[in-house]
Amino acid sequence: MQNESREDLLEALCLMEREGSPHPAVADLARRISRDEKEIRGHLEILSEKGDLILQGDLIEITSQGREIGSRIMRKHRVLECFFTEMLGMEPKAASSEACALEHGISDEVVDRIGNYMEGPGTQASRRQPGEIRRVRTLLEFPEGMELIVSNLKRHKGWRRLVDLGVFPGQRITLVRKLNTHAVVIKVKGCDIALSPEVAEFIFVEHAG
Amino acid sequence: MKIGLIGNPNVGKSLIFQQLTGLGVEVSNYPGTTVDLKRGNLCFQKEKLELVDLPGIYSLDGDSPEEVTVRTFLQEGEAEVLIAVVDAAHLERNLYLLVQLAEFRKPLVVVLNMMDEAEAEGLEIDVDGLGELLSARVIPVIAIQGKNVEKIIPAALDRPAPPVLQVNYDHHVEAAVRSLHAMHGSTRLESLQALQGFGKDEQVVESAAVLADEIEKVHLMSPAQLIAGNRHHCAHNIAAEVTKQRESPARRELASFLTSRGWGPLILVGILLCLLIAVFLIGSFLEGVIVYWFDLLIIRPFLELPLSPLASQMGISLLLALQAGLGIAFPFILIFYILISFLEDSGYLTRAAFLADAAMHRMGMHGQAIIPLVLGLGCSVPAIMSLRLLSTRRERVIASFLVSMIPCSARTVIIAGIVAAFVGLPAALSIYLMVFLLVVLTGLLLSRFTPGDQFGMIMELAPLRKPRLSNVLLKSWLRIREFLVIAMPLLIAASLVLGFLQYAGVFSAFQAMIDPFSTAVLGLPGYATTALVFGILRKEMALETLVILAGTADLSLVLTPVQIYTFALVSVLFIPCISTIGMLYKVVGAKITLLVSAYTVALGIMSGALINILIK
Numbered sequence: 001m002q003n004e005s006r007e008d009l010l011e012a013l014c015l016m017e018r019e020g021s022p023h024p025a026v027a028d029l030a031r032r033i034s035r036d037e038k039e040i041r042g043h044l045e046i047l048s049e050k051g052d053l054i055l056q057g058d059l060i061e062i063t064s065q066g067r068e069i070g071s072r073i074m075r076k077h078r079v080l081e082c083f084f085t086e087m088l089g090m091e092p093k094a095a096s097s098e099a100c101a102l103e104h105g106i107s108d109e110v111v112d113r114i115g116n117y118m119e120g121p122g123t124q125a126s127r128r129q130p131g132e133i134r135r136v137r138t139l140l141e142f143p144e145g146m147e148l149i150v151s152n153l154k155r156h157k158g159w160r161r162l163v164d165l166g167v168f169p170g171q172r173i174t175l176v177r178k179l180n181t182h183a184v185v186i187k188v189k190g191c192d193i194a195l196s197p198e199v200a201e202f203i204f205v206e207h208a209g
Numbered sequence: 210m211k212i213g214l215i216g217n218p219n220v221g222k223s224l225i226f227q228q229l230t231g232l233g234v235e236v237s238n239y240p241g242t243t244v245d246l247k248r249g250n251l252c253f254q255k256e257k258l259e260l261v262d263l264p265g266i267y268s269l270d271g272d273s274p275e276e277v278t279v280r281t282f283l284q285e286g287e288a289e290v291l292i293a294v295v296d297a298a299h300l301e302r303n304l305y306l307l308v309q310l311a312e313f314r315k316p317l318v319v320v321l322n323m324m325d326e327a328e329a330e331g332l333e334i335d336v337d338g339l340g341e342l343l344s345a346r347v348i349p350v351i352a353i354q355g356k357n358v359e360k361i362i363p364a365a366l367d368r369p370a371p372p373v374l375q376v377n378y379d380h381h382v383e384a385a386v387r388s389l390h391a392m393h394g395s396t397r398l399e400s401l402q403a404l405q406g407f408g409k410d411e412q413v414v415e416s417a418a419v420l421a422d423e424i425e426k427v428h429l430m431s432p433a434q435l436i437a438g439n440r441h442h443c444a445h446n447i448a449a450e451v452t453k454q455r456e457s458p459a460r461r462e463l464a465s466f467l468t469s470r471g472w473g474p475l476i477l478v479g480i481l482l483c484l485l486i487a488v489f490l491i492g493s494f495l496e497g498v499i500v501y502w503f504d505l506l507i508i509r510p511f512l513e514l515p516l517s518p519l520a521s522q523m524g525i526s527l528l529l530a531l532q533a534g535l536g537i538a539f540p541f542i543l544i545f546y547i548l549i550s551f552l553e554d555s556g557y558l559t560r561a562a563f564l565a566d567a568a569m570h571r572m573g574m575h576g577q578a579i580i581p582l583v584l585g586l587g588c589s590v591p592a593i594m595s596l597r598l599l600s601t602r603r604e605r606v607i608a609s610f611l612v613s614m615i616p617c618s619a620r621t622v623i624i625a626g627i628v629a630a631f632v633g634l635p636a637a638l639s640i641y642l643m644v645f646l647l648v649v650l651t652g653l654l655l656s657r658f659t660p661g662d663q664f665g666m667i668m669e670l671a672p673l674r675k676p677r678l679s680n681v682l683l684k685s686w687l688r689i690r691e692f693l694v695i696a697m698p699l700l701i702a703a704s705l706v707l708g709f710l711q712y713a714g715v716f717s718a719f720q721a722m723i724d725p726f727s728t729a730v731l732g733l734p735g736y737a738t739t740a741l742v743f744g745i746l747r748k749e750m751a752l753e754t755l756v757i758l759a760g761t762a763d764l765s766l767v768l769t770p771v772q773i774y775t776f777a778l779v780s781v782l783f784i785p786c787i788s789t790i791g792m793l794y795k796v797v798g799a800k801i802t803l804l805v806s807a808y809t810v811a812l813g814i815m816s817g818a819l820i821n822i823l824i825k
Contacts, residue, residue, distance in 0.1 A: 153434075161667045163437040164268035166302060169430075171441070177468050181567030183576070185468060185670060189302040192464075192670035194563040196575055199665035 004104045005043055007073045008033065010052060011103075013062045014070030023059045076103040076111050083114050139175065139200040140182055146175045147208040154202040162203070165193055172208055211259045212365055213288035215279065215310065217303050218265030219671050220296040221322045221352045223247075224680070226262040228358050246282070253362050261288060269309045270405055270433070273600070283313050284409075290316045290365045297327035297334055297349070298672075300452055304444035307343070311372040312398050318364045319347045325354070326672070333453040342447050345372045353677060376443045379435045381427060385420040392416055404432040464673050467560050477564050480552070485586065488545045492618065493625065495540035503532045519712055526708025529753065530701045534693075541618035542692055545587035546685040554676035554684070559668060566666055572611070572649065573656025574604045575666040581608050585615035589789040590696045591688050592617075596796050603661030609797045610655060613785045613805050614648050614812075616641065620781045623752050628777045632770045640778055647782070647812065696788035703746035703787050707754075710743070716758065730814065732821035737768070737776050741813075744780055746787055751780045771824050775817045783813035 012033050016024050026044065030037040048055045052066030062070065077099045084095035142148060150171045153159060166188040167173065177185035182197035195203075216222045230249030247262040263282060264275040271277075282288070293310055295303040310317065319340070327334060340347040346364050350357040378386070382404065389400040393413045402408045403417035404424075421432045428435060466472060508528055516524065552558050558580060566576035577599055585592035592612045596605045616624065629637035710716060716739055723742070724735030731738065736758035744751030755776065759767050768776070784806045785793070793802040 155431075156665075158665055158667045160271050160433070161267065161273070163434060164271060164305070165667070165669070166305070166441055168434060168438050168441060170438070177465075179468075179470055179473075179564070179567070181570075183563060183566040183666075185563065190299045191302050192672075194559070194566070194576065194666060194668045194670055196566055196570070196665035196667075199667055 006047060006050075006052070007069060007104055008100075009040070009043060009047065010062070010066050010070035011073040011077070012070075013053065013060065014067060014074055017062060017067075023056075023061050025058050026060060027058070029060065072108070073103055076106055076108075079111050079115050079118075080106070083118060087118060136204045137206070139184060139186070139195075139203045139205050140178075140197065142175055142205065144175055144178045148173050148175060148205040149208045150203060151206045152204040154204070156199075156202050158199050159202070162199070165189075165191070167193075167203060173205070210256065210290070210366075211261065211288045212362075213261045213263055213282065213291045214294065215263045215291055215306075216265060216294035217267060217296065217299075217306055218669065220265070220294045220303065222265060222294045223262060224352045225292075225294060225320065225322065225350070225358060225361070226260060227683070228352065228355060229362060230260055246278070251362070253366065256366070258362070258366075266306070268306060268437075269313075270402065270407075270436075272407075283310075283315065288315070290318065290369060292318050292320055292361060292365055294320045294322050297321045297323050298330050298332065300327075300332075300334065301444050301448035304447055305440055308374065308376055308440045308443050308447075311343070311374040312376075312401065314371040314398070316369045317345045317372050318361065318369050319343060319345050320361055321347055321349045322352050324349045324356075325351045331455040333455055335451040335453075339447070339451045342450065343372055343374055345369065376439055378439045379424075379428070381424045382432055382435055382439070385417070385424060385432070388420065389413060389417060401436060405436065406433070464560075464670075467557065467673075468563060468670075473560075473564050477561050480557070480561075481583065484545075484548050484552075484583075487548060488541060488587070488618070489621065489625075491544045492541035495544075496536050496622075499539065500532060500536045503535065508532065522708045522712040523705060526704045526711075527701060530704030533704075533753075534697050534700055539689075541621070542587045543685060543689055545618070546591075546688045547681060549584065549587070550681045550684040550688070551676050554674065554681055556671035556673040559671045562666075562668060563670065571656065572652025573607045573659060574599070574652075577666060577668060578604060578608050581612050582615060585612040585617060586621075587618055588692055588696065589613060589615070589617045589785055590692055590792045593789060593792040593796055601661055602797075603659050605797055606661075606801055607652065607655045607659055609793055609801060610805055610808065611648050611652055613789060613793070613809055614644065614651065614782065616644055616781050619786070623777055623780055626752050627755075627764060627773050631765045631768075631773050636770075636774055640774070640781060643778065643816070644781055647816075651808075651812075695792065699788040699791055700786075707743055707746050716743075720758070730821065731775055731779065731817040733772055733776060733817075734768075737772065741776070741780050741783055744786075745784050745790075771820070775820050778820065779813040779817040781813075782809055782816060784809045 009029070012029060013024070016029070016032065021028070024032075026041055027037055029044075030040045033040075044053065044055055044060060047053050047066070051063060052069065053063055054061045077096075080099035080102055081092075081095045084090040084098055085092050088095075090098070136152065139148070150167055150169050150173060152169055153162060153167065162168075167186070171188065174187040175184060176187050176192060182200065183194065184197075184200045185192050185194050187193075214222055214226050226247065226249065230251050246264070249260050249262070251258050251260060261282070263279045266273075266276045266279050268276060269280050269283070283291075291310065291313075293307055295307060307319065321334065321336060321339070324334075334349075336347050336349050346367075346369055348357055348360050348364060350361070352358060377383075378401075382401075385404055386397055386400040389395050389403060390397075393410065393416065395403065395410065395413045399408055399410070399413060400417065403410075403413045404421050406414065406418065406421070408414045408417075424432050424435065430438075467476060508525070511524060511528060512521075514521075514524075549558075552561075561583075562576035562579050564576070565579040569576055569578045572578075580598065581592045581595045584595055589612055592615070593609060596608050596612070599605050599608060624637050624640050628640060719742070720735040720739045723738050727733050727735050727738035737755060740751055740755035740758055743754055755764070756762050761767060764773060784790075790802060790806060793805060
């Protein structure tokens with residue numbers, strides 16, 4: 001049995017455990033990774049001998065040794081996928097299959113370095129979970145009285161004035177007032193600023209704290 | 210020696226200017242009232258100083274007309290010393306501008322104004338500490354009480370040093386600044402400006418654009434954004450180091466109530482209605498008194514003088530113009546401006562603009578446009594002057610149409626003087642209703658066809674403050690002065706021309722010529738249309754002209770109610786008066802002025818004709 005298959009199996013088991021099935025059936029695992037049940041059973045028996053998991057009839061229980069290997073692969077997959085989509089602009093599907101291929105050959109050190117690189121200024125890519133497309137929310141999607149943090153600004157004509165008033169990424173603001181018409185008042189650095197809906201629409205924010 | 214006064218909007222800059230120079234200058238409460246540089250002279254220890262009040266700005270790197278004006282002023286090296294006015298209650302935001310200002314390396318004195326408001330908010334500011342961090346003299350001031358204001362000029366004359374404060378920019382930005390210096394020998398300030406895409410030297414801007422692209426690729430943020438972020442950070446650190454929050458500030462219930470979803474619009478409508486009713490009641494009372502005494506003391510004695518017919522005609526034209534100016538400018542416009550200035554100084558006007566934003570939006574403008582529209586109820590001339598505070602040409606063009614159509618106090622006099630008197634109050638109100646309906650329709654129409662982008666409102670809400678009577682009166686006086694200086698001379702000249710035309714018999718010739726058209730289309734006798742046409746020269750006198758031409762003050766004897774109604778409606782909509790046309794030309798140019806005039810004439814004639822056809 002190749003090392004690659006071992007890692008794939010343990011990764012899948014780790015994921016299933018996270019999703020709430022700590023003792024999956026062999027058939028479930030086979031379905032998940034689209035492989036033949038009989039072929040898998042053979043592999044699982046070898047892994048059980050290595051101490052990565054315990055086979056109890058039809059049910060599988062992952063051991064801490066197996067969990068360690070599985071989660072390391074999971075992390076590699078996540079970092080790589082993130083790197084491909086966020087930094088290289090690849091499609092999420094293609095990024096995922098590339099990550100599947102590379103996750104077995106790449107060293108821990110390189111993955112760490114990629115992770116650190118992505119945590120640099122201006123990128124929040126590394127915070128994301130794999131497969132999850134983080135939905136950016138504009139100021140208008142939050143109710144009155146919310147404490148928010150500006151995450152991004154779209155470039156438009158009023159952009160410069162907003163930045164000069166203190167509305168720039170990372171700044172904490174309060175949504176003081178939101179009329180039915182979606183005209184809003186925000187408090188930035190102790191000053192109340194009134195914005196038209198089409199300006200508020202350009203300000204992307206996140207929950208504060 | 211020349212001294213520049215610089216600061217954010219609403220920091221009491223104009224008040225300090227006024228206290229230093231003794232010359233009246235407006236206290237601005239919405240961004241942009243002081244677009245022009247205001248200059249004043251003062252003498253200190255036998256040295257003559259010129260103080261320049263620069264418009265309130267948020268940044269020195271922006272592209273708004275005010276920001277460009279101030280930047281140019283600083284870079285042309287006009288002022289030898291700068292006085293930066295800073296709002297102590299909003300120190301961090303104000304320091305952002307100061308951090309930028311420090312980069313201009315000009316001798317600087319910092320005035321920390323509104324110490325009382327900072328105190329009320331529970332803020333304790335280490336003034337000396339701030340001075341050390343900025344390496345500049347900092348003077349704590351309460352301008353509204355005149356406290357410490359006298360220390361400003363001596364400090365400015367005391368050869369202050371340029372501040373040495375330097376922002377630490379992102380290392381890519383710093384590297385770009387260094388390479389621009391190496392390539393072109395440009396200063397730090399020039400390089401920073403060039404990285405943000407502007408500057409005098411095109412070569413520097415070109416090289417900077419390449420570097421800026423690289424920086425943007427690395428950071429996914431433009432250099433302008435990075436630079437602004439670093440400056441905010443610097444301002445934040447300084448503010449945090451010198452400010453102590455003693456207690457949590459009291460919540461501002463009133464401010465929140467005024468813009469609340471349910472009450473806000475109701476309060477706005479209520480305030481505007483009260484404003485109009487007060488202006489109308491007090492104004493018409495004062496008008497009656499002034500006109501009575503003017504008549505008794507000046508016009509009657511003048512008519513008894515033995516003069517040649519021409520001299521008598523010209524003399525009476527002059528007097529009538531003066532009477533109209535004083536009878537209308539003083540009562541209606543003064544009361545109106547006192548109340549508006551009161552609202553402005555209290556900080557309510559910016560809240561009104563916020564609440565009106567959605568409604569104004571439909572008409573292709575933004576909240577701020579409510580200010581010229583409301584001012585237009587007083588007199589169109591200052592209203593059109595205030596169009597300058599709208600940020601785009603598109604908005605200015607739309608608003609110039611609408612302001613010209615809003616019934617000013619002169620037109621209110623016509624509505625009240627003949628329709629309410631001879632036809633009835635409901636009819637008078639229906640004219641208002643129709644005009645406002647047409648204003649809204651015109652707005653809806655123009656918002657579709659006026660070229661240009663719509664640019665959203667970004668407006669700081671002025672803090673709610675108790676207005677000072679002296680400031681309110683001073684500001685009202687300044688606005689009235691604008692009316693007197695610009696509108697009055699035109700009014701008098703127009704009246705003299707009108708008098709001469711009347712003397713030369715042009716009226717009757719015109720009357721004979723226009724009569725067929727007038728009767729056929731508007732259902733009005735020729736003399737009424739003559740009064741309308743010459744009403745352009747003195748709109749507030751259209752009524753008087755009509756009375757003179759009709760030969761009787763009791764118009765119900767010569768005109769039917771429908772004719773009176775038509776006359777009033779047409780004259781309200783008809784082309785704005787000559788002073789308004791002059792002002793329009795100054796603010797929006799010849800083409801738009803012509804369009805506004807043509808549109809209002811067409812609208813007036815069409816509505817008149819429609820009423821004539823429908824009712825007759």
